[in-house]
């Protein structure tokens with residue numbers, strides 16, 4: 463079997479304790495894999511280390527131990543192979559929407575002609591629905607539009623992997639819904655591999671192929687991986703009509719409300735951080751897989 467596209471192996475993050483206090487282990491023994499083209503969400507309480515993990519995948523932070531391989535190469539610093547959308551939009555305020563995207567595209571392909579760069583950027587601005595607003599500066603754009611520029615910029619560098627840190631958290635429900643639908647369309651069209659942090663369980667169910675549940679810190683772990691068994695062509699309108707939607711939703715909410723805390727107080731018997739249990743709420747358990755990866759493939763085939 464070929465190796466997974468991304469392999470996070472035994473990640474831990476520790477901070478030295480201040481003034482004689484013990485060290486703080488934010489998370490440890492974090493293992494997970496992401497396949498090419500897979501959309502993976504991670505949910506967990508504030509402070510458990512989600513952003514730290516995303517920054518390690520981005521190469522913007524280093525783990526205290528463990529490593530991450532992407533496409534069989536160790537991640538050791540930032541790269542244009544990975545596009546990041548931060549919680550805030552992180553745009554350059556003195557540049558127009560298009561220039562913000564162009565800046566990244568020029569870095570990625572320094573040899574492209576001005577005309578090619580223009581066409582390339584326009585394509586991605588159109589894709590996120592910003593046609594007509596290309597020449598506005600961030601101060602002239604709404605929160606949703608700024609976030610769209612950030613998404614266009616991340617997509618425009620055609621990264622091997624997209625890393626999204628609660629990208630829609632600050633948006634109103636209507637705008638968030640619209641951008642989520644656009645993201646579904648773009649990912650379906652480009653088969654983009656995505657790692658996304660969210661607090662929104664409905665967003666996770668709409669977008670992801672699998673949802674990693676992170677227990678509370680300190681010493682947070684990937685407690686469980688929920689495989690999304692809903693049909694691939696789901697939309698916000700049809701999501702709640704799917705027979706297993708509420709089973710998945712209740713499972714996620716139950717984890718956040720009670721199990722995430724219990725998990726960190728005492729690890730469940732038989733828990734193996736290298737192979738967190740894969741669960742399919744609302745769906746009869748398939749025959750036992752020979753490995754977690756095989757299991758994920760079986761479930762994917764059933765979509």
Ligand SMILES: Nc1ncnc2c1ncn2[C@@H]1O[C@H](COP(=O)(O)OP(=O)(O)O)[C@@H](O)[C@H]1O
Pocket residue numbers: 477486488506507508509510511512513514515679
């Ligand atoms: N320099 C630091 N020293 C000590 N603890 C830190 C430092 N930076 C971050 N942390 C801790 O790391 C934890 C994880 O932060 P973060 O990855 O942002 O969590 P999340 O994104 O899940 O909310 C937090 O509990 C935070 O207090």
Ligand SMILES: [Mg+2]
Pocket residue numbers: 512513514
């Ligand atoms: Mg965070």
